[in-house]
Amino acid sequence: MDFKKRVLIITGNGKGKTTASIGIIIRSLGHKKRVALIKFFKGQKSGEDKILKKLGIEIYKFGQEQFFNPKKIPKTLKRKIQQGWEQTQKLSEQVDLLIMDEVNLALAGDLIKKEEVKNFIKNSKAHLVFTGRFAPLWLKRLADTVSEIKDIKHKYQNGGGPEKGIEW
Amino acid sequence: MDFKKRVLIITGNGKGKTTASIGIIIRSLGHKKRVALIKFFKGQKSGEDKILKKLGIEIYKFGQEQFFNPKKIPKTLKRKIQQGWEQTQKLSEQVDLLIMDEVNLALAGDLIKKEEVKNFIKNSKAHLVFTGRFAPLWLKRLADTVSEIKDIKHKYQNGGGPEKGIEW
Numbered sequence: 001m002d003f004k005k006r007v008l009i010i011t012g013n014g015k016g017k018t019t020a021s022i023g024i025i026i027r028s029l030g031h032k033k034r035v036a037l038i039k040f041f042k043g044q045k046s047g048e049d050k051i052l053k054k055l056g057i058e059i060y061k062f063g064q065e066q067f068f069n070p071k072k073i074p075k076t077l078k079r080k081i082q083q084g085w086e087q088t089q090k091l092s093e094q095v096d097l098l099i100m101d102e103v104n105l106a107l108a109g110d111l112i113k114k115e116e117v118k119n120f121i122k123n124s125k126a127h128l129v130f131t132g133r134f135a136p137l138w139l140k141r142l143a144d145t146v147s148e149i150k151d152i153k154h155k156y157q158n159g160g161g162p163e164k165g166i167e168w
Numbered sequence: 169m170d171f172k173k174r175v176l177i178i179t180g181n182g183k184g185k186t187t188a189s190i191g192i193i194i195r196s197l198g199h200k201k202r203v204a205l206i207k208f209f210k211g212q213k214s215g216e217d218k219i220l221k222k223l224g225i226e227i228y229k230f231g232q233e234q235f236f237n238p239k240k241i242p243k244t245l246k247r248k249i250q251q252g253w254e255q256t257q258k259l260s261e262q263v264d265l266l267i268m269d270e271v272n273l274a275l276a277g278d279l280i281k282k283e284e285v286k287n288f289i290k291n292s293k294a295h296l297v298f299t300g301r302f303a304p305l306w307l308k309r310l311a312d313t314v315s316e317i318k319d320i321k322h323k324y325q326n327g328g329g330p331e332k333g334i335e336w
Contacts, residue, residue: 006323006334008183014315016178016188019195023187023216026194028333030215047198048191055219097333127334144328146320147182153314155174160312165196165265166174166295 006127007143011104011135014149015167021099021131022048028127029055033096039063040084040102040132041077046168058095060087063102073109081111092124104132107139114138174295175311179272179303182317183335189267189299190216196295197223201264207231208252208270208300209245214336226263228255231270241277249279260292272300275307282306 008024010017025035036058043063052059062084064077085106092098106112107130121128121142130139140146155163162168176192178185193203204226211231220227230252232245253274260266274280275298289296289310298307308314323331330336 004328004331006328006331008334010184012318014317015176015313016184016191016315016317019191020184020188020317022191022194023184023189024334026190026219027187027215027336030217030219031333033333047195049198051194051198051223055223127331140321143321144323145183146322147184148318148320149182149184149188150180150316150318151314152316153308153311155312160172163172163174163295165199165201166176166192168195 005124006145007121008127008129009104009135009140009143009146010129010131010149011133011146012148012150013133014151015154016149017131018101020147020149021101021129022052024129025052025057025097025099028097029057034094035097035099036060036091036095037099037101038084038088038091040081040100040106042102047165060084062087070105070109073111078111081106085112085116089120092120092126095126097129098124098126099129100131102132103130104135104139108134108136118142173292174313175289176295176297177272177303177308177311177314178297178299178317179301179314180316180318181301182319183322184317185299186269188315189269189297190220192297193220193225193265193267196265197225202262203265203267204228204259204263205267205269206252206256206259206271208249208268208274210270215333228252230255238273238277241279246279249274253280253284257288260288260294263294265297266292266294267297268299270300271298272303272307276302276304286310
């Protein structure tokens with residue numbers, strides 16, 4: 001078999017996790033790969049969405065626009081995460097690359113069953129990218145590539161707010 | 169003035185620096201910004217190039233395809249870096265976002281004059297993104313956002329080679 005499945009994790013508290021995964025999407029598109037992007041937790045619009053859609057990327061959102069306390073995730077949101085996970089498993093049979101944006105938080109919070117994820121990684125036919133803070137250790141062990149983005153300095157800390165085209 | 173110029177650095181030894189900057193490009197495009205991407209050192213093709221060009225991004229390359237020893241940079245390459253730097257300064261007056269891919273290596277190696285870069289940062293009308301390993305401390309001090317991507321684990325270490333759509 002020519003295909004070598006890759007399992008990437010992009011984690012850490014720094015800026016650039018989601019944008020790094022968008023870059024991988026664009027790179028894969030350049031090689032004519034089929035790509036799906038599944039956004040967990042986030043429901044709001046982001047600058048990249050329309051460009052990605054124009055390029056033929058399927059974007060799925062399983063989140064909410066409103067702020068939530070990560071230590072007390074609302075039931076409605078938990079249900080959405082579960083739906084997202086079911087969609088993810090279906091999509092892995094249809095695409096070459098699957099980006100699971102912010103999914104690490106769902107794994108860290110046990111919103112998705114660990115055993116299911118392990119089986120999924122084993123059986124997926126697509127390259128997999130897991131992004132978000134708090135990637136659990138068991139996931140890191142299963143990945144072949146783990147990048148941790150550390151926040152050395154961030155505008156927010158200096159009183160600036162999110163900037164159009166940079167943060168969203 | 170409405171515009172708040174941002175100065176971002178994406179550095180560290182991990183995977184995701186260039187892809188993170190591509191993601192910022194796509195995000196900015198979604199907000200109808202003008203963007204230029206200047207690649208220092210790298211001359212080879214990458215999967216993202218044709219997609220970015222299709223989207224109207226100007227890509228400039230000032231590098232070579234062949235491998236080089238970073239401790240002994242060839243004169244021809246040094247000249248290209250200098251040309252790239254001149255182009256960069258011109259472009260900063262024409263675009264909203266300027267990505268300087270791998271430029272940090274040129275700054276760390278004193279291939280571009282520090283004082284010129286300081287003036288450039290002060291006077292640029294565009295958002296600036298500096299990527300690459302070895303971002304010097306003086307540059308970090310001038311940036312508002314610094315992300316360091318740490319390589320926790322990488323396929324290459326495990327004997328795998330670069331994968332189409334993932335690494336290039």
